[in-house]
Amino acid sequence: MKNVTDRRQFLTMLGTSLGIGVLYTAMPAAAASGETSEFFNFLGEANGERPRPFSFVQLSDAHVGFNGPPDPLGTKAFEHAVELINALPQSPDLVLFTGDLTHDTEDKDVHAQRMKQFLEISKRMKVGKVKYVPGEHDAGLDGGALYREFMGESYYSFDHAGVHFIALDNVSRAKPEVGPDQLAWLKKDLARFPKTAPIVVFTHRPLFDLKPEWEWFTSDGDDVMNLLAPYQNVTVLYGHIHREHDHTEGNARHLASRSLIFAFPDPEQAQDKKPLPFDKDHPFRNLGGRLIKEVEGHASVSSFPIDQVQLSLREFHEINGVQQIMKPIHL
Amino acid sequence: MKNKLKTIRPIHLATAVIALVLAVSTPRSVRADESVKTIDITAKRFEFSPNQITLKKGETVKLRLTTADVTHGLFQRAFKIDEVIEPGKTTEVTITPQTAGTFTTICDHFCGVNHGSMKMTFVVTE
Numbered sequence: 001m002k003n004v005t006d007r008r009q010f011l012t013m014l015g016t017s018l019g020i021g022v023l024y025t026a027m028p029a030a031a032a033s034g035e036t037s038e039f040f041n042f043l044g045e046a047n048g049e050r051p052r053p054f055s056f057v058q059l060s061d062a063h064v065g066f067n068g069p070p071d072p073l074g075t076k077a078f079e080h081a082v083e084l085i086n087a088l089p090q091s092p093d094l095v096l097f098t099g100d101l102t103h104d105t106e107d108k109d110v111h112a113q114r115m116k117q118f119l120e121i122s123k124r125m126k127v128g129k130v131k132y133v134p135g136e137h138d139a140g141l142d143g144g145a146l147y148r149e150f151m152g153e154s155y156y157s158f159d160h161a162g163v164h165f166i167a168l169d170n171v172s173r174a175k176p177e178v179g180p181d182q183l184a185w186l187k188k189d190l191a192r193f194p195k196t197a198p199i200v201v202f203t204h205r206p207l208f209d210l211k212p213e214w215e216w217f218t219s220d221g222d223d224v225m226n227l228l229a230p231y232q233n234v235t236v237l238y239g240h241i242h243r244e245h246d247h248t249e250g251n252a253r254h255l256a257s258r259s260l261i262f263a264f265p266d267p268e269q270a271q272d273k274k275p276l277p278f279d280k281d282h283p284f285r286n287l288g289g290r291l292i293k294e295v296e297g298h299a300s301v302s303s304f305p306i307d308q309v310q311l312s313l314r315e316f317h318e319i320n321g322v323q324q325i326m327k328p329i330h331l
Numbered sequence: 332m333k334n335k336l337k338t339i340r341p342i343h344l345a346t347a348v349i350a351l352v353l354a355v356s357t358p359r360s361v362r363a364d365e366s367v368k369t370i371d372i373t374a375k376r377f378e379f380s381p382n383q384i385t386l387k388k389g390e391t392v393k394l395r396l397t398t399a400d401v402t403h404g405l406f407q408r409a410f411k412i413d414e415v416i417e418p419g420k421t422t423e424v425t426i427t428p429q430t431a432g433t434f435t436t437i438c439d440h441f442c443g444v445n446h447g448s449m450k451m452t453f454v455v456t457e
Contacts, residue, residue: 273448
């Protein structure tokens, strides 16, 4: 059997910046190359479903209902993201929204209006599926009751193209935690899958101690990651921190998306968690995704017809994001 | 006058004996509690009062937590504080700081729109 482990381009995450949000393409080279079938057949036999290439987007923290300060954009960044997604040459299969869909208010009627407005904008996206998890602004005050009324269950799982997606709720208990019931559910859910199964967890708060004094943590995050520890291919997507972040620990890579409302500063450099100032000349600065691109072992930048967007580009060499999702195995 | 003195002295003696017996037989933990410094902290949207306390490294302190409005939390990883403060209840937590420094302690029970800025400072001196 061919050894595919040195064919790094075979399993690359071809992420493309929308300016806002993050686009992930799983296994793009597989779409172009006919030499992948052996490996995918192996995974299909091991995992029960033969994976196929697909792309998906992560959006986060629209905070519908928030109008500043500092950011007076309201829903403009969210609406711009929807336009960009609809303009992609190939429509992504899936959009994951990692929480704080709305900004909180104690007035239930006002909050319900914000949920409706969020859904109205979200439904403009011409994609296969859109999946959501709540943020503390959606569910922290009422245990998630209003969120579930509009969005359905706050934690669940589903499968897509050979990847197992797990939505976790670490906000509805008001404290940053998943809680014992959800941990028990997660254990049962994972038990259905072999250790080679590619798993993507999406949730709102980080599942590790990113900055506890800014409430950037989940108190039982270690319990969650311990349940995921036996699985070789885990990617965690989250929001909450309103900035990008990339952290690998053990078998899991944790990726945060920027927000669609305002940015927070770098926790390594700033003393206070204060939103970054709004620049009316560059209204989308610090919002949205990042460019992750790796083509045959070196970084390159793809061009998209994006205007009025300031991108903070970080070029990665040898991104192994999808290798986290679909780790090459010696055959 | 002589009779009054005769009446008082036995009572005083009995009281002194009882006090001596109690002092000897009272469990060490009760005596230790009485000497532990206690600090009252009140949570209210969106601040703690006081919003800064000064502790001494190695000195045990009891924090008595109450809320003036809704449920809040008190969280500080370094001191292993992870408490819920509910209306109508007093939550007590005892800590003995092992490290000097300045520690940000937050409300980690979502309490409303400015929850993210609700914090206080623990200053621990040598």
